[in-house]
Amino acid sequence: MRGSPGVSDRELAEALLLHGDEKAFRNLYRRHTPRLFQFVLRLLGGVEIDAEDVVQDTWIRATQRLGEFRWESSFSTWLTGIGLNLCRDLWRKRNGRELDWEMAREPAASSSLYEERVDLERAIGVLPSGYRAVLILHDVEGCTHEQIGQRLGIAVGTSKSQLSCARKAMRELLTSEESL
C-alpha cells in the first residue's frame, strides 16, 4: 500500500465521493493502481496501451459507482473486478466474444514467442483469453473456482475444465520453447 498509510481506503473513498477530493483520489490511485495495472496487463497479454486504457476506464467507472460499493469485499478486489469486466468488454469488441477457449494455430505474439526465450509471463500472454483469465484468476490471484465462476459468468465446472486446458496449453508452450 502506498501514500497516506494512516488513512483507510474507505476514508479516502468517502472524501472522493462526498467532496470530489482530488488528493484523496490520487492517494487511492497510487495505492491500488500498480496491482490493478499488473492484473489487467497480464489479462490483456502484455499489451500496455490497452492495459492503460482499461485502467483509466476502471477508475472512471469505480468513481462513478463508488456510492454503490458496500465494502463487503476489499476495495482492491472490487476494483480488479471492474478491471476484469472491462477486459471482457474489450475482448467482446475485438473478437466478438468475451472469452476465447481455443488455442490459435499461430499465437498473436508468435514472432516474438519463437524468436526470444519464452518465459512463463509470455506463455500466459499468448493463451486464449478464456484460458488466460481462468489461469490468472486461479493460479496467480488465488481465486476459487466459485469466485471465478461468479466473476466470469461461467459454471464452476467450466472453470475447472478450462483451468486444466489452460495449464496444458501453457506447458506445451513452455516445452516447445525448451526444445527449440
Place this chain on the structure above:
Amino acid sequence: MNRNGLTPAEQEALESLSRERTPSRLLEERTVRALKQRGLIRSSSPRPGVVRPWMAIAAVAASLALFASGLTLGQWLGARQTVDALAAFYPDRTERAAALVQTTGSAHTAALSGLIEATAQADQQALEQAREVALAALWSAASEVVRLAPDDPLAVRILQEFERARTGQDAGEEARNFVWF
C-alpha cells in the same frame, strides 16, 4: 504434482510472478483529467482557514525576505541623510510625523552607539565635534518636547541644566564648532 495440480516448479514460478507494476506517470494525470472532465473530482485547492505546512513555510520565507529588505533599506537610509530621506517619505500628517520622530530618534541613538564603538579609531577632533552635535541635538529635542508638552518635567529639567551650563561658562569660550549633516 501437488494437490493443486501443479508441479512444485510451476507453483514456484507462478508465485514468483510480480503482482504489481507501476504504469507511466502520465496515466495518472490522464485519469485525473478524465475524471475532472466528468465532474467526478475537483481540483485540489486550499480550504479557507486551513493553514497547510507549505503555507507556513512560505509565510516564514516571506517574512524573512521582508525583514531583510527592510534592514537593507534601513541601512541605506541611515547611510544617507536620514532625516531628509524620511521626511520625503512622511509628509505632514500627525501619525507620520510621530513615526518620523521615532525613526529618526532611533537613528540618532544608533549613530551615537556607533560613535562610542568607533572611539578607538576616531581622531579627537571628530569625536569632539560629534559630542557637541549630540548635545545640541539633545538640547533641540528637549526644546521641542517642551513646546509639545510645556509641563513635561524631564524636558524642562534638561533645558534648565543646559541653561545653567551655558551661563556658567565664560563669554570668551570658544564658539561651538557644529557640523550638521
